[in-house]
Amino acid sequence: MRRKRPRGEPDVFLPPLSGPNPLAPRRPPRKKRPAGRPLRVAAAAALVVLLIAAAVLVFRPFGPGREIVPAVDSAESLQPAEPGPTTVEEVILPGETLSEILGNEGLSPAQIDALVRQVRPVFNLARIVSGRTVKMTFAPSGELLSLDYPIDESQFLLVTRTGEGYAAEKKAYAYETRPVYVHGVIDEHLYGAVLAGGEKAGLAIELEQIFGWDIDFYAGLRTGDAFRVLVEKKYLDGRFQRYGDILAAEFWNDGRRIEACRFDYEEGGSLKSGYFHPDGRSLRKEFLKSPLQSYRITSRFSSRRLHPVRKVFRAHYGVDYAAPVGTPVFATADGRVEEAGWKGGAGRMIRLSHKNGYETIYMHLSTILVRAGQRVEGGQRIGKVGSSGESTGPHLDYRIKRFGSYLNPLSAKFMPVAPLPARWLPDFQKRAAALRVVLGAPLRITGSFR
Template identity: 30%
Template sequence: MYRTSDSEQDSGGGTAVLRPRGAVPPRAAEFGRRVEEKVARLELVVDLGARIGSREWWRGLATCTALCASAIAFWPHLPLLTPAAPAAMSTAEWQEVRAIGVAPLALGADTGRRLAATAAVRPLLDTPERPTIDLTATLGRGDGFVRVLERSGVAAGEAEAVAAMVAQAVPLAEIAPGTRLDVTLGQRADRGQARPLEALAFRARIDLKLGVTRVDGRLRLVRTPIAIDATPLRIRGRVGSGLYMAARAAGAPAKAVEAYLRALGSRLSIGRDVHPNDRFDIIVERTRAATGEVQLGKLLYAGLDQARGRVQLLEWTIDGRRQWYAASGVGERRGLMRQPVIGRISSGFGWRRHPVLGFSRLHKGMDFAAPYGSPIVAAADGVVRFAGWHGGHGKYVSIQHGGGLGTGYGHMSRIVVPAGANVAQGQLIGYVGSTGLSTGPHLHYEVYRGGAAINPATVSFVTTSQLAGAELARFRSVLAGLMAVGEAGPVRTAAGDLRPGA
């Protein structure tokens, strides 16, 4: 091969090619173009939001991860610098900053609402008190009138004096819980003393308002009567689906309806004898004040109009005991005899082998096993016919009840009622013992009807009483007065509206 100055010449049987000096051979030029095209197509910054999953995307993700790892690896570790805590501000400094600072009102700032103190402001040695203080106190259930005044700021001695003055007008126990007391306290001469009471006002009853005022340095009680109307409220209506719900829907108080059902229950069965078309008739106490307050009281009359007749009951008191009497003046009370002692039944009524005598005979009562000395009470109202030793019964008490019924109580350790005494149901008559033919402490309880022993477990009796003479006339007069309620004026029906009385 030969080379000239500016060209190359190949020999050896081939064709000589002459190229300019500095020219690139064809193959090298093609290789260079390919490298340049690949470099041009290489993207160092790849959009990771496009062509997800392609080769370029994975290369860009690897590049991003490598750069982040390099930054974290070469992150400088500098020590944490703790700033010094500012000194706490005094109260005066805080008030000044609060007054002149600009901050949102929602964060509790007072921007523009107050000014900081200037040199012209001088602190007071003593803050002046309000000349009077008006407050309200409420008498709670089980609370005391004096304690309420003392909690309101009244001195103990003055509270006692006020309570004594109020008790002259109305007993303190009759002031209803929830009564509001309006109290006015005056100015005191010394901060170490309680404020004096200037005025007190409250509603003692629906017909009376009481007040205590200070006149010429002394407290005086002021009574303010309130006019009231004591006309009873009569409520009538149809029983419908339920007697209780119908009466409550008509406006009868819950306690009055409960008393009404108990009164009817002494004469008939509510579930069996009361029908949807029957009409109830209820009269309750009602007091209306001139100031607008209304107070409902107890049940006065219980009536039920049925297709087969009319039930009219009026509560009446005889010998200190209240019960419901019919319009004819006949009173009636139904009920089971009360268990005379707390214990278990150890032996029932009937034939058995006597534990002491050893042979069979009729056990005319029921034995209750109870600890020695347990109290024994009368099973029903009656008169003590016998009280003393009674053969095998030991210490024994016999009580005669109405309707030919009688009860006996044997084997007592002690008797506490004499013969001829009147006893009420549940009254103590003696204590459990083991006197007479007995093998241990228990009560032998007997029931007699017409002098013959019957099973005590089957006894259900009715006691009745009849009004007569002047008492019956007074009873009928009161009943006639109640029946006139609603006849000339409005009466409330079960639907809750008002209509003229029937």
């Protein structure tokens, strides 16, 4: 059976040491036996042999034609067990390909090429993602019997050996969903409160997406603000994997209470979902409070500001949000990408058009993640903070225009989007009432709320 060289083991042959290994642990010195002990041991051994012989004669007497035959195991029982399949799990390293992983496990280039070609109609194995774990099962001969790769949070790729090659299929994970009550109090920021409650940072991101239309989670939180949430948790083989939907949530911010209940409904032949106040008003507004989730304001909207590069006084029609290079930038509203590229002193810039005559501009980016003509949703990641163009440090210059005139992003007031359609309001209010009761009495949580 082939030996798999562990990753990282050097391809160097080290000859065995001659003589005793000086690094091996030394056996403690034996005690000297006292004189005369061999005779006593020999006598005792002889007595034991006589007793055993007597016992055999008493309990197993010889009879006619009977002989004592020592018991011997059958030839089959002495045969070593045949080796079974071997399962190997590998975490994909940055820049590593599946061909490299399979090659390290002993597959030839021809075998790997055949596997990739046969699986490609279902999934392109060249698109594996680093950090994920690929699971492989090999026969004792070294033949690949199966391969398991997680495509995303909801499905995985299963490749199995068949008589004619390999068969591939995408399979859904069999998650167990449990509704769970979570609550917390803000000390410094939302992430700290969520982590202090034993939860993952992903829950804080979900809360920011729901309440970000009303709360600036960087500059608008206060010590003592609080939240409570009814959220679905997804488990696989009894282990937590990820969060599902937030079913209902409440947030107390600076003395005001904001409620949110999730509701799925049909409109225009398609299934939609959203978060609504108990009276059916949507939590979504025309624009998010901020295009970043973490920042520091370094320059505000002003009609006269000393330009940091040109050293002249001129109007600054936006807000500068300082943040590290690579910080995600989010579209603040649904819209269409009108421009995405280099724009002189603005550096890498994105300009979006929105309904009701609005436009938003995102300047000095390091990376652009959208293209001209593309439709985007509010809260969608469109770029990354940088320092391109006329800039003295990494930041985002964010601007809003309506019908050609600039607005102050920090003081502009925006309207909510359309409320829940009236025909769905009775069903929603019943569901919202039940969720609010459960949220207020978490010990009653049982079963599913779907």
